[in-house]
Amino acid sequence: MPRHKEADRDQILKATRQALLAAAAEEFAREGYDRANVNRIAEAAGFSIGTVYNYFPSKRELMSAFIAETAQAHVAFMLKRVRQETEAERRLEAFYAAGFEFVHTHLTMARAIFNTLNGPDEDFRLQLFQAYQPLFQLLGEEILLPGADQGAFRELDPGSTAGLLMLIYLGTGSQLSPEGTHWLSAAQVADFVLHALRT
Numbered sequence: 001m002p003r004h005k006e007a008d009r010d011q012i013l014k015a016t017r018q019a020l021l022a023a024a025a026e027e028f029a030r031e032g033y034d035r036a037n038v039n040r041i042a043e044a045a046g047f048s049i050g051t052v053y054n055y056f057p058s059k060r061e062l063m064s065a066f067i068a069e070t071a072q073a074h075v076a077f078m079l080k081r082v083r084q085e086t087e088a089e090r091r092l093e094a095f096y097a098a099g100f101e102f103v104h105t106h107l108t109m110a111r112a113i114f115n116t117l118n119g120p121d122e123d124f125r126l127q128l129f130q131a132y133q134p135l136f137q138l139l140g141e142e143i144l145l146p147g148a149d150q151g152a153f154r155e156l157d158p159g160s161t162a163g164l165l166m167l168i169y170l171g172t173g174s175q176l177s178p179e180g181t182h183w184l185s186a187a188q189v190a191d192f193v194l195h196a197l198r199t
Contacts, residue, residue, distance in 0.1 A: 021062075022045070029111035067128060096190040137162075
């Protein structure tokens with residue numbers, strides 16, 4: 001098979017997969033995993049139910065793929081933004097700013113992730129925890145420890161404090177109006193956290 005035909009086929013396969021994941025995000029955000037319906041996902045994406053199962057053998061595998069891809073994009077976005085800063089305090093501000101921006105610009109995906117995080121399925125919650133480990137490490141190793149070394153933050157256990165800061169991010173990041181705006185701004189959350197870390 002000529003190379004350009006293979007490239008076209010790969011592009012079609014990738015586009016189909018992304019369309020299915022986008023439709024799944026809408027369904028999971030609106031209905032949650034348990035009430036989500038694969039037939040509605042297929043219809044929304046413009047494909048047959050068979051096409052969905054060609055790419056994802058079960059609804060569970062579809063959700064797992066959605067979690068993995070969304071978390072990867074979310075983490076990459078935040079890591080890039082935070083690492084543009086060099087001082088610990090600016091990095092912490094960038095952490096919340098980037099997180100809130102990702103949620104705002106990927107609202108459907110974020111709502112589906114928050115639904116899953118607060119849902120009853122323990123395996124999905126574990127998958128989320130593992131997928132977001134780089135952000136816990138970022139907070140502990142690249143913000144809290146350097147901040148303490150620089151004298152900007154008081155000495156705290158970086159592991160448990162990183163967990164608390166992630167909990168604050170997820171809690172405040174998930175509090176959205178119906179229009180998708182946050183009840184608190186990223187700057188307000190960062191100011192609160194910085195005050196706690198300094199005193």
